[in-house]
Amino acid sequence: MEYKHTGDRVYIRLDKGDEVLESIRQICADEDIKFASFQGIGACDKVVVATYIPAKQDFLLHEQKGMLEMVSLQGNIVTEDYGSLQEHAHGMFSYLHPATGELAYLGGHLHSARISYTAEILLDVVQDGFCGHKVDPFTGIKVWKFA
Template structure:
């Protein structure tokens, strides 16, 4: 992984064999990024995605293996209990052009991942919401 800061933007390249979520977290920890928004494309060969059932408040996940294009990866950076909190959603397509998507737990790069992280001044916190069962933005 390599990154370069341009103004309030971080241009990030995650290389073959590296995992996306852990690399974003490392960049945010090392550079004290407390809030931001992420957009990326690339290629992966192992992707763990999930879905939160809002009725049962149970989270389900599945790992996909094979050749995938990352057609969209978007999300945000915030803080929960002072720690970096990465929230990402991903859409990938396979060799038959079928798309799969959901909450991104982890993804391993098979080619490259080209990402833009736009850092926002200040801090966005998160808090657990009993009603939804989710860690939601804390906006006070």
């Protein structure tokens, strides 16, 4: 992993074996970034995405291995009241279905993604402000809390 911090942006190149969300959290910790959004593209060899099941208030995990194109990565990272960084990301991946050889897609809440070749990620840093989470009383999920 290498990155360049210029103004309100961080340009990130991830390399084979790097984990996407772990790398973003590490850069934010190293650069003292408290609140940012990110987007990216790349290639992965293992991803886990999730679908939220409201009735269970839990996620159903979906794992895929092989050659996966990271068609789209979008997310944000905030600092919780107790100081830890928390990301929220969604990803869309394309791959060739192992049984049919046809193009298939996998997308959802990103749990993890390991880079197989490279990824290019743009981190937009919010300099003036702070954002954390609070629990929404109507849905029971964490939502942005502005300070």
